[in-house]
Amino acid sequence: MKVFKAISPLREYLAARSSAGQQILFVPTMGALHTGHVSLVERAKADGGEVVLSIFVNPTQFNNPEDLEKYPRTVGEDLAAAKEAGVDCVFLPSVEEMYPCGDKATVSLKAGKMAELWCGASRPGHFDGVLTVVSALFNIVGPDKAYFGEKDWQQLQLIKRLVLEQHFPVEIVSCPTMREADGLAMSSRNVRLSADERLKALCLSRALEFVSQGIGQQLALPELLQKARVMIEAEGFEVDYLAVINDEVLPAETAAEAVRVLGAMNVGAVRLIDNMPAGFSLNVTDVNQNNM
Ligand code: PAF
Numbered sequence: 001m002k003v004f005k006a007i008s009p010l011r012e013y014l015a016a017r018s019s020a021g022q023q024i025l026f027v028p029t030m031g032a033l034h035t036g037h038v039s040l041v042e043r044a045k046a047d048g049g050e051v052v053l054s055i056f057v058n059p060t061q062f063n064n065p066e067d068l069e070k071y072p073r074t075v076g077e078d079l080a081a082a083k084e085a086g087v088d089c090v091f092l093p094s095v096e097e098m099y100p101c102g103d104k105a106t107v108s109l110k111a112g113k114m115a116e117l118w119c120g121a122s123r124p125g126h127f128d129g130v131l132t133v134v135s136a137l138f139n140i141v142g143p144d145k146a147y148f149g150e151k152d153w154q155q156l157q158l159i160k161r162l163v164l165e166q167h168f169p170v171e172i173v174s175c176p177t178m179r180e181a182d183g184l185a186m187s188s189r190n191v192r193l194s195a196d197e198r199l200k201a202l203c204l205s206r207a208l209e210f211v212s213q214g215i216g217q218q219l220a221l222p223e224l225l226q227k228a229r230v231m232i233e234a235e236g237f238e239v240d241y242l243a244v245i246n247d248e249v250l251p252a253e254t255a256a257e258a259v260r261v262l263g264a265m266n267v268g269a270v271r272l273i274d275n276m277p278a279g280f281s282l283n284v285t286d287v288n289q290n291n292m
Pocket residue numbers: 028029030056058061130133134152155
């Protein structure tokens with residue numbers, strides 16, 4: 001597995017692979033790799049080509065300095081996991097390499113209407129930072145395909161728009177959320193939960209499942225969401241948002257236009273998000289198991 005910290009040799013290497021007829025298949029990450037990331041690599045590998053994984057904790061997408069500071073950084077383990085998963089090439093840039101004029105980048109992309117609600121409302125500027133870094137990474141790596149998890153649903157929709165509106169010649173492949181055996185969505189942030197918080201954190205996926213299964217049944221969307229809020233608050237957590245959205249990532253007015261159920265909650269200083277399609281079942285048999 002090749003590891004590049006600098007852009008020029010990475011570009012040279014990938015140009016040669018591309019000339020040799022290999023598709024460039026790109027998995028961008030912020031490290032702290034878990035099974036969810038490995039599933040993106042596996043999906044890329046199944047497509048056949050040069051699998052490139054980037055590890056970069058992007059400062060411009062953190063609106064909270066404490067969150068940036070506490071974001072897990074596990075490069076040694078990440079490189080071992082990437083190798084084990086069959087990654088061909090890792091891009092591991094420094095902040096200086098990615099932002100040559102400083103991380104208060106001179107030029108920044110601005111996410112529009114699709115970023116106004118949900119995570120965009122709670123984390124002002126977050127999606128501007130995501131789109132700016134993803135655009136820079138696409139320019140550096142020049143992928144044929146790029147793989148993103150559905151867990152960050154709003155991010156995924158914005159990246160699809162980035163590609164459409166900025167005319168990047170890349171296919172975005174969306175990959176389903178990986179879950180622990182008890183239904184908790186996998187996240188690099190989960191390691192920051194105490195054992196008790198980890199167990200109780202299940203309330204998010206269960207509340208979303210409740211709403212998802214209730215869409216189009218007896219209760220109207222606002223009532224479903226209110227009951228879901230109570231399920232989370234009963235565990236002592238603060239709801240950031242709960243929503244049923246349409247395909248523009250705006251609140252669904254009716255069950256017929258409901259595409260996805262989204263939620264975010266704060267577990268102390270740890271912010272967890274999750275989402276699922278309408279009518280989704282977690283298929284969890286034993287909600288008490290803890291497979292972290
Ligand atoms: O989803 C992530 O891990 C990050 O937002 C991404 C897409 C790698 C950009 O930093």
